[in-house]
Amino acid sequence: MRMQHEEQIALIRRALALIETGGSERGEPAVSPVSRYLDPARHEREVERIFRRHPLALCPSASLANPGDSFAIDVAGLPLLFVRGQDGQLNGFVNACRHRGARLKPPGASNQRALVCPYHSWTYALDGTLRGRPSAQDFPHAPASSCKLARVPVAEALGLVWAVPRAVAEGESAALDIDGWLGRFGGDLRGWGYDGWVPVHQRAFDNAANWKIPFEANLETYHFQYAHRDSIAPLFYDNLLMADHDRRHHRLFLPKRSIESLRGMPVHDWRVGPHSNIIYFFFPATFVLHEGDHANAFTVLPESPGRSRVIASTLIPELPTTEKSANYWRKNVESFWGALDEDFALGVSAQSTLASGAQQSLYFGATEWCSAKFHADVEAALGD
Numbered sequence: 001m002r003m004q005h006e007e008q009i010a011l012i013r014r015a016l017a018l019i020e021t022g023g024s025e026r027g028e029p030a031v032s033p034v035s036r037y038l039d040p041a042r043h044e045r046e047v048e049r050i051f052r053r054h055p056l057a058l059c060p061s062a063s064l065a066n067p068g069d070s071f072a073i074d075v076a077g078l079p080l081l082f083v084r085g086q087d088g089q090l091n092g093f094v095n096a097c098r099h100r101g102a103r104l105k106p107p108g109a110s111n112q113r114a115l116v117c118p119y120h121s122w123t124y125a126l127d128g129t130l131r132g133r134p135s136a137q138d139f140p141h142a143p144a145s146s147c148k149l150a151r152v153p154v155a156e157a158l159g160l161v162w163a164v165p166r167a168v169a170e171g172e173s174a175a176l177d178i179d180g181w182l183g184r185f186g187g188d189l190r191g192w193g194y195d196g197w198v199p200v201h202q203r204a205f206d207n208a209a210n211w212k213i214p215f216e217a218n219l220e221t222y223h224f225q226y227a228h229r230d231s232i233a234p235l236f237y238d239n240l241l242m243a244d245h246d247r248r249h250h251r252l253f254l255p256k257r258s259i260e261s262l263r264g265m266p267v268h269d270w271r272v273g274p275h276s277n278i279i280y281f282f283f284p285a286t287f288v289l290h291e292g293d294h295a296n297a298f299t300v301l302p303e304s305p306g307r308s309r310v311i312a313s314t315l316i317p318e319l320p321t322t323e324k325s326a327n328y329w330r331k332n333v334e335s336f337w338g339a340l341d342e343d344f345a346l347g348v349s350a351q352s353t354l355a356s357g358a359q360q361s362l363y364f365g366a367t368e369w370c371s372a373k374f375h376a377d378v379e380a381a382l383g384d
Ligand code: FES
Pocket: 097, 098, 099, 100, 101, 102, 117, 118, 119, 120, 121, 122
């Protein structure tokens, strides 16, 4: 169901009340030791305890629309391969041949009727079963039934492919209860129609900062009037942020100045759509900025303590068919990345000073409490 109208009204009332008093929502201030961003042993624990155990949005579903479509990507040291089966089901595999381990596909998208290893031509069906190999009689010790591609938990939701980057053990189910995991905020996005949304733009880039740093930036609005002075700041109030949480997931409501126009309108006409940005953060590393008629989503993947990789897509209800609508989306994408590039650059700047000895810890103020909660949740997940 769509985000309930009552809930939209409640968010708008909450925003208008804060605007009247010039307030914001606040939580506990916190410190963040710089070792969180630098320590290789801790980085390994984060990969093991966080990335090997939680779903991540890794590509748009629409990129794998047809049987045989595949997409390969390395995630936290694990080579993954998604393949649309003949039956329409999406399969998630470790991108590793069961013969001697070569990668079946290079990173990126392709389409094929079967997966053929480039090394000795072992050939797998789209469901990962071994279909043939040269000189099959030479492998009496490796029956085909033991040489299926290893699976990873995968599911599709909200127009995105979600996977946990870990090999499923023999006999263990690869099912992933993604709706249960995404919870009520996933319900919001489903209500906006995301299941059918398609990517109008995709981007992937290396980021010279720890994977957590981009989320610190994107879970607070303290920086808006300064870092985004020349881009999006004028659309928003100074540091006005409202937050709701479901377990370790966040929903941040950022009212735009235009929301005040609702004061004079009948409540049944109130809609959050044009008057807000809503940030959905799905623990541990997927961010979805809901902008009413479209969304910008990205996942940050850890590479090393000081490096990460960002994979991003802009999702819209349907691909443009006119030059006018293509231009409209192009402008949206440019405006989003204009602001986000400012955040990523500042994150790289921060990472570059953390080993200087200038400080042992960073500070999160009371309005940066969602960034602090993100860190507290990371700490808790390390202890799970
Ligand atoms: S490693 Fe794939 S066929 Fe030999």
